[in-house]
Amino acid sequence: MLFWATFLLVSACDYLSKDWIRRNFALGESRDILGSFLRFSHWSNSGASFGMLQGAAPYLALISVGCIILAILIYPKIRKEGPVGVVSLGLIAGGALGNLLDRVRFGSVTDFISLSFFPPVFNLADCAIVIGAVLMAVFFLLSPEGRFEE
Numbered sequence: 001m002l003f004w005a006t007f008l009l010v011s012a013c014d015y016l017s018k019d020w021i022r023r024n025f026a027l028g029e030s031r032d033i034l035g036s037f038l039r040f041s042h043w044s045n046s047g048a049s050f051g052m053l054q055g056a057a058p059y060l061a062l063i064s065v066g067c068i069i070l071a072i073l074i075y076p077k078i079r080k081e082g083p084v085g086v087v088s089l090g091l092i093a094g095g096a097l098g099n100l101l102d103r104v105r106f107g108s109v110t111d112f113i114s115l116s117f118f119p120p121v122f123n124l125a126d127c128a129i130v131i132g133a134v135l136m137a138v139f140f141l142l143s144p145e146g147r148f149e150e
Helices: 002-024 057-081 083-106 124-141
Strands: 030-034 038-045 109-115 118-122
Touching: 002 038, 002 057, 002 083, 002 109, 002 124, 038 118, 057 083, 083 109, 083 124, 109 124
Parallel strands: none
Antiparallel strands: 030 038, 038 109, 109 118
16 A cells, blocks of 8 residues: 555656646746755756657656566566665656656656756655665665575
């Protein structure tokens, strides 16, 4: 249940935040939120997280579908091991779905979060994927050897 809740919450928050940006900001428009430290800047990204692999949207859509399917297949095994693995899978899959929806609808992903110390503009799905990947790495690094063998 925790996986599905995380998955749906991440994808819904990502969808709603991008929709709000598209409705309230012109493409390329920026506004300070916390001075110059945090800005909302409406960008269209045809690549991967943080502006990498520009123009690869069709391939990235296939990778997103694969990640979502893989997360759903891994979930039954991970769920027995506690909430960290389950939440990390939900974050990764929810972020992948959020960006996939944009790629399918618009051919690119809406990015809008801009930090003064980090040049790429990104979105909530990107954050969820990165946080989920870090949590997953910690989960596996702290897992006893042989934990997932049957």
